[in-house]
Amino acid sequence: MRRTIIAANWKMNMLSKEVVDFFAEFGNTALNSEREVIIAPAYPYIKMSAELAAGKNITIAAQDVYPKAEGAFTGMVGGKMLADLGVKAVIIGHSERRRIFGEPNDLIREKVKFVQENGLHLIFCVGETLPERESGVMFDVLKEQIYSAFDDNLTLPPEKITIAYEPVWAIGTGVTATPEQAAEMHTFIRKILKGRYDYADSRILYGGSVKPENIQGLMANEDIDGALVGGASLKASSFMKLVNF
Numbered sequence: 001m002r003r004t005i006i007a008a009n010w011k012m013n014m015l016s017k018e019v020v021d022f023f024a025e026f027g028n029t030a031l032n033s034e035r036e037v038i039i040a041p042a043y044p045y046i047k048m049s050a051e052l053a054a055g056k057n058i059t060i061a062a063q064d065v066y067p068k069a070e071g072a073f074t075g076m077v078g079g080k081m082l083a084d085l086g087v088k089a090v091i092i093g094h095s096e097r098r099r100i101f102g103e104p105n106d107l108i109r110e111k112v113k114f115v116q117e118n119g120l121h122l123i124f125c126v127g128e129t130l131p132e133r134e135s136g137v138m139f140d141v142l143k144e145q146i147y148s149a150f151d152d153n154l155t156l157p158p159e160k161i162t163i164a165y166e167p168v169w170a171i172g173t174g175v176t177a178t179p180e181q182a183a184e185m186h187t188f189i190r191k192i193l194k195g196r197y198d199y200a201d202s203r204i205l206y207g208g209s210v211k212p213e214n215i216q217g218l219m220a221n222e223d224i225d226g227a228l229v230g231g232a233s234l235k236a237s238s239f240m241k242l243v244n245f
């Protein structure tokens with residue numbers, strides 16, 4: 001039985017007061033839910049989020065990590081820092097990191113390895129761009145993203161390996177994949193997880209303009225195990241609805 005995950009990616013949003021207000025309004029929503037709730041604040045707000053979330057059944061995640069414990073890596077945040085801050089999960093391979101910061105597959109593979117070596121829950125993002133979908137190569141794109149990161153590189157059990165299918169054309173655009181489009185891709189990913197890695201029990205989240213109004217339809221498919229949410233996770237009222245969809 002795969003437990004549904006509802007995860008928030010706050011990206012480069014939310015200042016101290018907004019974080020405090022969010023947790024005050026969000027209250028014990030996660031405690032009263034059967035869902036696994038994950039929140040990924042920006043680095044400077046991880047510690048205060050972990051403190052505000054204590055005892056509330058919320059896992060605090062990082063949006064990225066530099067794959068070293070510590071050292072001379074100006075501007076980076078590494079493994080020891082994440083552990084010190086109370087982080088239990090890390091998002092790797094988000095399309096904004098791939099696209100805006102030019103993260104290549106070999107660095108992403110290193111991060112996937114590092115997150116597992118540190119015993120953290122890996123949330124690994126994959127997804128095709130609009131031109132890739134329009135030219136029909138989306139399955140090949142996903143294969144390359146998954147194979148390059150996972151082949152001979154999975155060490156943690158399936159419950160600590162989660163894939164987020166996030167079509168790039170749906171992220172922050174207000175355009176959502178239809179439940180049929182999402183289901184097709186999730187079923188494809190499940191086949192890979194099962195056949196190539198024996199990880200059929202890993203969870204697969206959908207991400208891309210998920211909102212309280214569309215989550216129900218998207219979550220109806222048995223291969224969709226939850227959502228990774230950007231914009232609609234920034235307001236407690238909206239994220240509460242998503243957690244309790």
Ligand code: PEP
Nearest residue numbers: 171172207208209230231
């Ligand atoms: C995301 O960036 O992971 C995301 C899904 O964003 P949004 O919900 O805003 O499309």
